[in-house]
Each structure stands twice: as C-alpha cells, then as structure tokens.
Amino acid sequence: MYDLTAMLRSGSDKCLYEQIYEYIRQEIREGKLRPGERLPSTRSLAEYLQISRSTATLAYDQLLSEGYIASRPYRGYYVCQMEELYRLDTGEECDHGEESPIEREMRYVCDFSPTATDMSQFPFSVWRKINKNVLSEGSSGLFAQGDAQGEYSLRETISRYLHSSRGVNCSPQQIIVGAGNDYLLLLLEKILGRHVRIAMENPTYKRAYQIFNSFAYEITTVDMDEAGMSVEGLRQSDVTAAYVMPSHQYPTGVLMPIGRRLELLKWANEAPGRYLIEDDYDSEFRYRGKPIPSLQASDTQGRVIYIGTFSKSIAPAIRVSYMVLPQVLLERYRQQCYFYSATVPRIDQKVLEEFIAEGYFERYLNKMRKRYKEKHDLLLDELADFGADFIVTGENAGLHLLLTGRRGQTESDLVEAARAKGVRVYGLSESLVGKAGEQPGSTVLLGYGGLGLEDIRKGLALLRQAWL
Amino acid sequence: MYDLTAMLRSGSDKCLYEQIYEYIRQEIREGKLRPGERLPSTRSLAEYLQISRSTATLAYDQLLSEGYIASRPYRGYYVCQMEELYRLDTGEECDHGEESPIEREMRYVCDFSPTATDMSQFPFSVWRKINKNVLSEGSSGLFAQGDAQGEYSLRETISRYLHSSRGVNCSPQQIIVGAGNDYLLLLLEKILGRHVRIAMENPTYKRAYQIFNSFAYEITTVDMDEAGMSVEGLRQSDVTAAYVMPSHQYPTGVLMPIGRRLELLKWANEAPGRYLIEDDYDSEFRYRGKPIPSLQASDTQGRVIYIGTFSKSIAPAIRVSYMVLPQVLLERYRQQCYFYSATVPRIDQKVLEEFIAEGYFERYLNKMRKRYKEKHDLLLDELADFGADFIVTGENAGLHLLLTGRRGQTESDLVEAARAKGVRVYGLSESLVGKAGEQPGSTVLLGYGGLGLEDIRKGLALLRQAWL
Numbered sequence: 001m002y003d004l005t006a007m008l009r010s011g012s013d014k015c016l017y018e019q020i021y022e023y024i025r026q027e028i029r030e031g032k033l034r035p036g037e038r039l040p041s042t043r044s045l046a047e048y049l050q051i052s053r054s055t056a057t058l059a060y061d062q063l064l065s066e067g068y069i070a071s072r073p074y075r076g077y078y079v080c081q082m083e084e085l086y087r088l089d090t091g092e093e094c095d096h097g098e099e100s101p102i103e104r105e106m107r108y109v110c111d112f113s114p115t116a117t118d119m120s121q122f123p124f125s126v127w128r129k130i131n132k133n134v135l136s137e138g139s140s141g142l143f144a145q146g147d148a149q150g151e152y153s154l155r156e157t158i159s160r161y162l163h164s165s166r167g168v169n170c171s172p173q174q175i176i177v178g179a180g181n182d183y184l185l186l187l188l189e190k191i192l193g194r195h196v197r198i199a200m201e202n203p204t205y206k207r208a209y210q211i212f213n214s215f216a217y218e219i220t221t222v223d224m225d226e227a228g229m230s231v232e233g234l235r236q237s238d239v240t241a242a243y244v245m246p247s248h249q250y251p252t253g254v255l256m257p258i259g260r261r262l263e264l265l266k267w268a269n270e271a272p273g274r275y276l277i278e279d280d281y282d283s284e285f286r287y288r289g290k291p292i293p294s295l296q297a298s299d300t301q302g303r304v305i306y307i308g309t310f311s312k313s314i315a316p317a318i319r320v321s322y323m324v325l326p327q328v329l330l331e332r333y334r335q336q337c338y339f340y341s342a343t344v345p346r347i348d349q350k351v352l353e354e355f356i357a358e359g360y361f362e363r364y365l366n367k368m369r370k371r372y373k374e375k376h377d378l379l380l381d382e383l384a385d386f387g388a389d390f391i392v393t394g395e396n397a398g399l400h401l402l403l404t405g406r407r408g409q410t411e412s413d414l415v416e417a418a419r420a421k422g423v424r425v426y427g428l429s430e431s432l433v434g435k436a437g438e439q440p441g442s443t444v445l446l447g448y449g450g451l452g453l454e455d456i457r458k459g460l461a462l463l464r465q466a467w468l
Numbered sequence: 469m470y471d472l473t474a475m476l477r478s479g480s481d482k483c484l485y486e487q488i489y490e491y492i493r494q495e496i497r498e499g500k501l502r503p504g505e506r507l508p509s510t511r512s513l514a515e516y517l518q519i520s521r522s523t524a525t526l527a528y529d530q531l532l533s534e535g536y537i538a539s540r541p542y543r544g545y546y547v548c549q550m551e552e553l554y555r556l557d558t559g560e561e562c563d564h565g566e567e568s569p570i571e572r573e574m575r576y577v578c579d580f581s582p583t584a585t586d587m588s589q590f591p592f593s594v595w596r597k598i599n600k601n602v603l604s605e606g607s608s609g610l611f612a613q614g615d616a617q618g619e620y621s622l623r624e625t626i627s628r629y630l631h632s633s634r635g636v637n638c639s640p641q642q643i644i645v646g647a648g649n650d651y652l653l654l655l656l657e658k659i660l661g662r663h664v665r666i667a668m669e670n671p672t673y674k675r676a677y678q679i680f681n682s683f684a685y686e687i688t689t690v691d692m693d694e695a696g697m698s699v700e701g702l703r704q705s706d707v708t709a710a711y712v713m714p715s716h717q718y719p720t721g722v723l724m725p726i727g728r729r730l731e732l733l734k735w736a737n738e739a740p741g742r743y744l745i746e747d748d749y750d751s752e753f754r755y756r757g758k759p760i761p762s763l764q765a766s767d768t769q770g771r772v773i774y775i776g777t778f779s780k781s782i783a784p785a786i787r788v789s790y791m792v793l794p795q796v797l798l799e800r801y802r803q804q805c806y807f808y809s810a811t812v813p814r815i816d817q818k819v820l821e822e823f824i825a826e827g828y829f830e831r832y833l834n835k836m837r838k839r840y841k842e843k844h845d846l847l848l849d850e851l852a853d854f855g856a857d858f859i860v861t862g863e864n865a866g867l868h869l870l871l872t873g874r875r876g877q878t879e880s881d882l883v884e885a886a887r888a889k890g891v892r893v894y895g896l897s898e899s900l901v902g903k904a905g906e907q908p909g910s911t912v913l914l915g916y917g918g919l920g921l922e923d924i925r926k927g928l929a930l931l932r933q934a935w936l
Binding site for chain 1: 675
C-alpha cells in the first residue's frame with residue numbers, strides 16, 4: 001500500500017481529514033504520487049491509520065472535488081493527470097503518446113492517439129489455451145534459465161516469419177530476443193560501442209531519440225524529404241550510423257522508395273563500421289499495394305541492424321522484440337555481451353512461438369489489417385469532406401495519418417480547438433527533436449488504431465465543428 | 469531451422485554426407501553453432517536438403533562419434549560443450565555457473581553447481597491456476613502497456629514483502645521492476661551517469677563485474693576480510709560507489725556483520741553522491757540463527773540502492789527483479805529514464821503479485837528453506853568425514869559453501885581430480901576479477917541447490933575417492 005506512515009503528525013492543530021487531504025495533495029504536487037497511480041481504498045486507509053472510514057472518505061471527497069484524484073466504479077481512486085502541475089515540477093514534457101487509458105478516458109471524448117492499438121479482436125481464448133497447454137506440458141524445464149539470445153526454437157520461428165513476410169535474410173543465430181525495443185537498444189549500445197555518431201530523421205520517433213540521447217551518442221538530425229532521410233544531409237553529417245523507419249516513418253508516414261534505400265545502403269557500404277538501424281515497427285499494416293520488403297532485405301553487405309516488435313502487432317503487453325544483427329556485430333555481441341541474461345521468460349517465449357507456429361499470428365494479422373483498413377478508409381472518406389483546406393499525408397500504412405491545415409491555423413491552434421471540443425489530436429512538432437526554434441507548422445497526427453468506427457465518426461464531427 | 473543453405477556446394481568431389489558433416493563441424497568449431505543448440509532432426513534436414521534420410525543420419529553419426537554433438541531420446545541432437553575449442557576461439561572463459569542443464573547432464577555424474585536451484589517442489593499447479601485465473605479475469609486491459617516502473621499493485625506487494633522479510637524501508641514509488649538484474653543495472657547506469665568509479669569485492673559475482681565492465685565504469689577491486697569488503701581498502705580506492713552482497717557474499721559466503729555495515733554506511737555518508745549497491749540475491753535462504761535484515765534497513769540517509777530478484781527465490785525463468793532507489797536517484801530516474809518502457813509483461817506481473825499476495829510465495833520459501841537446509845546439513849555432515857584437511861566456510865546461508873584443501877593440492881588439482889571422477893566442482897578463482905597473477909589457492913565451491921540428497925551423497929563419495 002501507498003506509504004502513509006508520515007501522513008499523520010501528532011500535535012497538529014488541523015483536523016484528521018485535513019491532514020490526510022493535505023498530505024496526499026502534496027504528494028501529488030511533488031510528483032511522488034503520479035498520474036494514474038491508484039490510492040488505497042477508504043476502508044484500507046481507515047484501517048491502516050486507525051481512523052474512521054468517514055474521515056478517510058471526507059479527505060478523498062475533498063481531493064475529488066479539487067480534481068486531484070478521480071474515482072472509477074469498482075476500481076477505486078486514481079491520481080489525475082495534471083499536465084500543468086507536472087510540467088512545472090519536472091521541467092519535462094509529458095509523454096503524450098503513452099498516457100494511460102484511464103487518464104485518456106477521463107479527459108477526452110475521443111482520442112486520436114497515434115500509438116493506441118485495437119485489442120478487441122485479440123483471440124484471448126486462443127492465447128489462454130496455448131498458455132494453459134504450455135504450462136501443463138512443460139514441467140521444470142520451462143522454469144529454468146533459458147538461452148540469453150532467446151529460445152532457439154522461437155528464433156527459428158521469428159526468422160521464418162521475417163523471411164516470408166518482410167524479406168529479411170537471417171539465420172536464427174543472428175536474432176536476439178529481448179523484452180522490448182528499449183532493452184535491445186541498450187544492448188546495441190554495448191555492441192556498437194559508447195561513442196557513436198548517429199543520424200536521425202527529423203521529425204522522428206521521440207522515444208528512440210530520448211534513448212539514444214541517454215547514451216553517450218552524438219545525435220545529428222537530418223531533414224526529410226518526400227522519400228525519407230535526405231542522403232545529402234546524411235553525407236554532410238559525419239555520422240557512423242543512421243536510424244530509419246523505411247516502411248512507415250514515424251511520424252511522417254513516409255514510405256521510403258527503393259531508390260532512396262539503395263542510396264542509404266550505398267552510403268553505409270562506403271566506409272567500414274557504418275550501420276543502418278532499421279526500426280520496422282508497424283510494417284505489418286499496409287493497406288494499398290503490395291507489401292514492401294524491409295531495408296534489410298536489400299542489404300548484401302551486412303550493414304543493416306533490423307529491429308521489430310510484437311508489442312505493436314500482437315499486444316502492447318507482449319514485451320517481445322527482436323533484433324537481427326549482421327555477422328560482424330553478432331561476433332561482437334558474443335564476445336562482449338554473452339553475459340547479459342535473457343529478459344523474456346521461457347514460458348512467454350514458448351506461448352508466442354506456438355501462437356506464431358500454429359498460424360494464429362498470421363490469421364490475427366490478416367484480421368487486424370482488414371480492421372485497421374476499415375478505420376483508415378473511413379477516416380480518409382470523412383476527411384475528404386473537410387475540403388481542400390486540409391491535406392492528408394502518410395496514409396495507406398501504419399496506424400495514423402497526418403493532416404495539414406491550410407487556413408492559417410497553427411498546429412497549436414488546431415490542437416487547442418480540438419481539445420476544447422473534447423477531442424485529442426497530436427501536434428507534429430511533438431516529434432521534432434534537437435534544434436529548437438522550428439517555425440510552427442500546422443500539421444497534426446490522427447491515430448485511428450485504438451478507435452472504433454463510431455468513435456472516428458464522432459471525433460471527426462467534433463473536429464469539423466472545431467476547425468471549420 | 470538452422471541455416472543450411474550454404475551447406476551443400478555443387479561440384480564438390482566429396483560425398484554428400486561428408487559435406488554435411490564437415491559443414492556442421494566447421495560451424496561448431498567457429499562457434500556459429502553453440503553448445504546446447506539443437507540441430508534439425510534428420511528428417512527435416514533430409515527434407516530441407518532434398519537428400520535421403522540415411523545420408524543425414526550418416527552425417528550425424530559421424531558428428532556423434534567425434535563428440536561434436538549428442539543425442540537425447542525424443543529430444544533430438546544438440547551441440548556438445550567443448551571447452552577447449554570454445555576458449556580457443558573466443559579467448560573468453562566459459563561461464564561455468566550458467567551452463568545449460570543439457571550440457572551438465574551429458575558430462576557429469578554430479579554437478580555441484582553454485583547457481584543451480586531446486587524446482588522439484590515448485591507448486592506448478594498453483595502457478596497454472598493463478599495464470600489461468602489472471603488470463604480469464606483480465607480482458608484487454610492486461611494486454612495494454614503498463615507502468616514503466618512496474619504495476620503499482622505489484623510494487624505495493626513487493627514493498628510489503630521487502631519490509632517484512634528484509635527490513636527494507638521503501639514506498640512502492642521507490643521500486644522499479646525489471647526483467648532481470650542485468651536490465652536493472654543497465655537502467656542504473658543511466659541513472660548514476662556514465663563515469664562512475666565503483667568498488668567491487670574480490671572475489672565477486674563475475675556477471676556483475678562483466679556488466680559494470682561493459683559500462684564505462686572504472687572498477688576498483690577491494691580485498692575482503694572475514695567481515696566482507698575492507699573499508700580501509702575502500703577508503704584508499706577513491707570510488708563513488710561500492711557493490712556489495714552483505715547477506716551472503718558470492719562466492720565467499722561471508723555474512724557482513726552489523727559493524728562493517730555501519731562502517732560502509734559511514735563511508736557513504738561522508739561525501740555527496742556516494743552510493744552502496746546492495747545485491748541481496750539469495751538472502752531468502754538462511755539456515756542458522758535469525759534472519760539478518762538488509763543493509764538498506766540500516767540506511768537512514770538514502771545511500772543504498774537495493775537490488776533483489778525472484779529468479780533465485782521462485783524460478784530462474786521468472787524474469788522479475790526489483791530495484792529500490794533512494795529518493796534522490798528516484799528523481800533522477802523520473803527525469804532521465806521515464807521513457808524506458810516496462811520490460812515485464814503485465815500478465816506476468818499480475819501472476820507474480822497474486823502468487824505473493826495469496827501467501828504461496830511465503831509458503832514456498834519456507835518449504836525451500838527447509839529443503840535446502842536438509843541438503844546443506846547433509847553436505848556439512850558428510851564433509852566432516854573429510855577430516856581436518858578440508859576446511860568449510862561460507863556455510864549456513866545461500867545455496868553453496870566453500871571447501872579449502874590443506875594437503876597441498878591447488879584449486880585446479882581439486883577441480884581436475886573431481887572431474888576425472890565425473891564430479892564438477894568450481895574453483896574459487898573463477899570469481900576473481902581484475903588483477904591477474906593471483907597465487908593459486910586451494911578453494912572450491914560446492915553448490916547444493918540443484919542436487920538431491922542422494923546426489924550429494926554419491927557426489928561426495930566420489931570426491932572422497934578423488935581427493936583423499
């Protein structure tokens with residue numbers, strides 16, 4: 001339970017409920033209790049502090065009425081999202097894309113989050129069944145420490161999947177399985193060495209930027225054109241690595257054409273020790289034309305480090321990502337990182353392996369591709385009504401698209417007007433990194449992955465009221 | 469499946485089975501196929517290469533007879549452990565403590581591994597039941613991305629457990645849950661900063677040394693006396709952090725008395741920015757006297773970073789560790805590392821939480837403590853027969869003890885003589901780090917966690933033959 005020992009000061013002249021209220025409020029203001037965190041129930045609070053339940057309730061009511069906490073039926077009390085307070089205290093921007101569902105629900109009628117996914121079609125019963133089978137077949141072996149790179153059989157399965165669906169050329173030996181992209185990047189830091197000069201597109205995926213920034217990496221941002229990272233910019237930047245998302249760049253949605261891919265590979269091949277880090281994060285979802293193979297598929301010289309995840313294609317809570325290392329880096333991994341133990345439990349690996357091997361993954365992907373396409377198409381249809389003053393880009397793949405206003409509204413005008421109607425859209429500038437003082441654009445991101453068709457209609461109706 | 473495309477060279481004048489045999493042998497010698505890795509079945513190999521099954525069998529038989537691979541009934545073919553070859557190629561020592569069960573089983577009658585644990589009493593059916601309940605109660609919420617620090621309710625549970633069992637003072641806010649100690653140390657690197665001068669006991673836990681070594685940390689080794697890390701040595705070392713295992717040092721088994729603990733804390737309090745990293749890795753198992761609280765329990769100034777794991781106390785495959793940060797470092801974590809996402813799936817966290825909250829964990833710990841004590845006591849009894857020429861230290865806690873010969877045999881004499889009888893014991897010098905040229909001791913580690921009582925008797929009978 002939340003630490004309440006310091007809550008009550010004997011000898012205080014304030015009454016009990018006020019002391020409790022002030023203590024919790026202070027904890028929230030100082031960020032010790034964070035948005036989304038659950039408070040103890042009034043009953044356990046009362047028991048713990050040896051006070052009456054009505055005193056506890058009184059304190060909570062005060063916090064509720066002042067908006068510090070919120071209650072949800074049968075779930076208890078949660079700390080509210082308070083952007084202004086939070087920013088004031090930490091000097092940091094909130095991580096908009098990853099706000100918890102509770103907070104979202106509390107504040108917005110409709111949230112076009114670019115990172116939300118749709119779990120409504122997830123075959124829970126299949127997952128449960130596989131889980132049950134794995135747990136009942138496996139005995140103690142499953143609970144033993146596994147291979148540091150990930151179970152060999154899972155790596156075989158992933159390598160087959162990557163080959164058939166993304167054209168990735170790799171043996172299971174080249175694959176490292178880890179608990180999320182962040183962990184794999186931490187490992188990659190140990191493989192590539194401490195002092196890497198890395199190029200990132202601008203705008204880019206902020207989380208990756210923050211992670212490279214927490215390394216000793218020297219980050220150079222390179223502008224994008226309609227085909228992706230500018231190779232001219234890359235050549236001027238004197239870097240040894242470049243982080244790219246060729247299949248659907250985040251946030252711009254740009255699909256990198258083959259010509260640009262070959263130019264990037266050419267750059268990488270020109271000097272020893274150059275690498276391209278390919279983040280293929282939502283490549284599974286493409287709604288027009290043929291699937292586009294990965295950049296790694298065109299790499300003949302071992303210059304591409306390929307990273308992908310099941311967090312997006314199956315469920316955010318599936319903490320399984322994979323990294324495909326070129327042979328040279330694989331050797332370095334084996335020499336320098338062999339002592340880092342596995343981060344994904346064997347059982348979870350086995351469940352995932354069977355989910356893929358039994359064909360459920362492919363079926364699920366097909367279903368979701370169809371479902372996301374419906375949302376995507378509806379969104380495009382409805383946006384057509386917005387007229388020529390709003391330009392759509394980045395469509396046809398992934399789980400979001402971009403909308404650029406041409407009526408003179410700035411990005412923040414658009415975001416604020418939407419917010420006033422209870423709709424959340426995301427400014428493109430949130431993904432700008434490095435250089436300050438960019439001129440304000442007028443582009444917002446609309447994610448549709450987590451919304452139902454009716455939500456999309458409702459949200460767009462509100463946006464029309466807000467913007468037109 | 470293992471990448472076999474390059475296996476067959478058309479135009480070779482060798483017969484098919486020889487080509488296959490030579491190719492696989494080469495892969496093993498070069499470390500591309502690693503010890504414990506599974507080879508494809510003869511049937512799938514035959515199918516894949518479009519050759520007859522008998523040709524595939526012939527190639528495998530050759531590898532079997534030369535000792536490159538081994539077969540296990542119903543399980544298939546595995547690459548053998550070949551220490552000499554492996555060392556030759558990588559220049560690295562094998563990680564003895566973590567060899568896979570398959571390799572152990574293949575080579576030794578009895579393996580006194582200091583890292584093995586006993587899973588025979590694990591309540592699989594309870595674990596399955598909880599798993600099933602969690603999966604059937606929870607719907608999509610469980611599959612959503614969770615709190616980066618770990619689910620709040622699990623952190624509440626851990627904080628209660630740590631308080632009651634280890635005297636650790638912390639709120640759930642101070643706890644960070646991660647997929648194993650290695651991940652938490654990677655995170656700690658980002659919190660403490662890149663250039664830390666750290667002291668480690670010598671000998672110490674090699675894996676932690678390797679990990680700090682893979683950071684930019686400057687490691688100073690400090691000698692140990694019978695009370696643990698020498699504070700004099702620490703003072704001379706000009707470090708800002710020290711990594712210690714006060715409840716049962718690995719490998720020496722030293723229990724740090726309260727006096728030394730207070731001296732260490734005094735050192736930490738003397739200058740700003742000094743920290744003690746307490747790895748409390750097998751503190752759950754203590755067989756004589758009262759449980760000893762953690763070092764963190766004596767820390768009043770926020771100088772101890774406390775790390776523990778369920779991999780040891782529940783099962784190696786439970787990839788859940790926890791780190792308790794002092795307030796100052798917690799603030800730094802929130803500012804500098806808030807973007808690192810959770811590494812343990814929500815479902816796994818929920819299962820673990822219920823396992824603890826429902827009392828199963830405590831019951832299991834009590835059971836295992838009793839069981840490990842039986843093994844420990846038997847080992848001590850039997851070792852008493854070895855006479856005064858063998859001194860036992862590091863007993864009464866943990867899952868291993870140390871045996872020092874006084875008949876002039878060196879450590880490697882002891883290890884080799886044991887090996888000749890099919891018994892594996894571990895030289896203390898494997899845990900020596902840093903400085904080369906230590907004089908050879910005559911101390912070996914005997915781990916008993918993974919052995920049955922009968923194994924222990926049999927192993928000791930063989931050791932008696934080997935050494936006496």
